[in-house]
Amino acid sequence: MLPAGSYDGTTVLITGGGTGLGRAMAVEFARLGARVGIVSRDPAHHAAGVTAVEQAVDEAAPAGRPKRAVAVGAVADVRDPEQVAAAFDAVESALGPVSVLVNNAAANFPVLAAELSPGGWRAVVDVVLTGSFLCSRELHRRHVARGARPGAILNISAAQAFTGGPGMVHSASAKAGVDAMTKTLAVEWAPDGIRVNGLVPGLFPHQDLPASLRALRERDPDQDATDARRQPAGRVGQPHELGWAATYLCSPFAGFLTGHTLVLDGGNHLRRDFVMPPVVPVAEQLRPRSL
Template identity: 45%
Template sequence: MTLTDDDGVAVALREPPEVASMLPADTLAGRVALVTGGGSGLGLESAMAFARCGASVGLLGRTLGKTEKAARRIADETGVRAVGVCGDVRKADEVAAAFEAVENALGPISILANNAGANFPARSAELSANGFAAISRIALEGTFIASSEFFRRYLAAGLTRGAIVNNGAQYQATGYPGAAASSSAKAGVATLTRALAAEWAGDGVRVNSIVAGWFPHDGSRTATAEEADAKVGPRIVAGRVGRIREYGWLAAFLVSPYAAFVTGENVHLTGADHLRRRPIGFPYQPVSERENLWESDLADRTGVRR
């Protein structure tokens, strides 16, 4: 017999407690983290989670005002030092300058979270080479550029423990109609995660990624968890979407000493959504028949948007 709550959700899978952190407040004390794409969304949540565990935080994004505003919020809410810097992860010189600015303000960086990303729906035959590059370079090349800059500086500073957490996506294993650039780039990030983990382990650097499921947040297509629970929850094994704090908790754990034996992993945080896609997904609708590439009419009839 499965124990369920009043809404029929399995007790073990229902909404997590409203707590700021699942780790002690000094878990990352004395550490400095840099988060790309840290001005909003999952990047900002990762940065906030690191700060709540005691780390000083640098936020890198393409809009300086946005990262500076996010840094002020982190400092106000957690009391740690935080700075916002500007740069494009596709440009090695701008990444190097961002690292330099954060290290001048906060000290040597021993934690890196690669969250910078961009995406838009496009039929593959109509997607230009520039459009493909714009999406894929941020996800894959940007992750490599930031990671290699991190590692060089890590060695130069004489650090002995470091951690990188990358951002993955469920469709990295399957592809997705209208997302050829992003899905193929994320597949590259998954392999890059394993390659760097194997190469840098001897120098004390662990590398993992979080393969995220549905985590509604400001700016996402489904802005609230409650909306998404109603529309998407019935199609997810866990019966609900993720709460963004759960993403931050996992990111903080993966860069913490408590995960010292975890490296080279692409950790799925999906409520088992990635397990149900083939056997119990909604009927397929050809891309040519869709008005919106990422939201099929067949899905709309079931109340589920995908």
């Protein structure tokens, strides 16, 4: 954990910050003093994120300390540059200039590549890759215009980016693009005082995963135990652990770190056992069945 107050006076914008891992990161930034803007499509998600942040901040505050405005939600589809700019405007007018951006919003559903429609491909690639670019560009534009520094961007990626992701070709391809963007923008924007890093969550199950991903997990009634046994570390990740990594990467303690993608997965992406299980084709893995 970073020292208390590490983010005092800092406004952090987190896309998809109202659910799952985005919400967990929002809470950890706010615990350290940040004001947090939550940007996504669904106001109900914003409300959940704002409530979680406010609760965490209230619990951490010394008794009797007056409440401060810590979080707001703003509606935007990250695929649309005008909506992105309007959401930055809304967050900045409520909380002050954004100097930290977490590109966390994502879309994903399991599908065989041969069965993926052009529209399904575009939906995922546009949310994950184009959305991360549009938000990064917006932060950079504002940051440079006001002569501010330092700034930090954190791109949430996935291990599929370097291993490939059978059954998720759209997401794997988009996340690989995000990793290339992390490295590219790190160099282009270092002179502007903006660091750009990536963070890969391993397996972090939570209640907000979309139905298509939950359905795969729910096939196994003992899924939690199975998940844990499948990880070299013997357990899955806890969302607040991702928040700890995110707050470090965007903080001055990582001030000389840029263009790096940190993997937080208990060693899972490196797993290549001496005795490998037989291959089950992905088409068979996705077919409805009982385990």
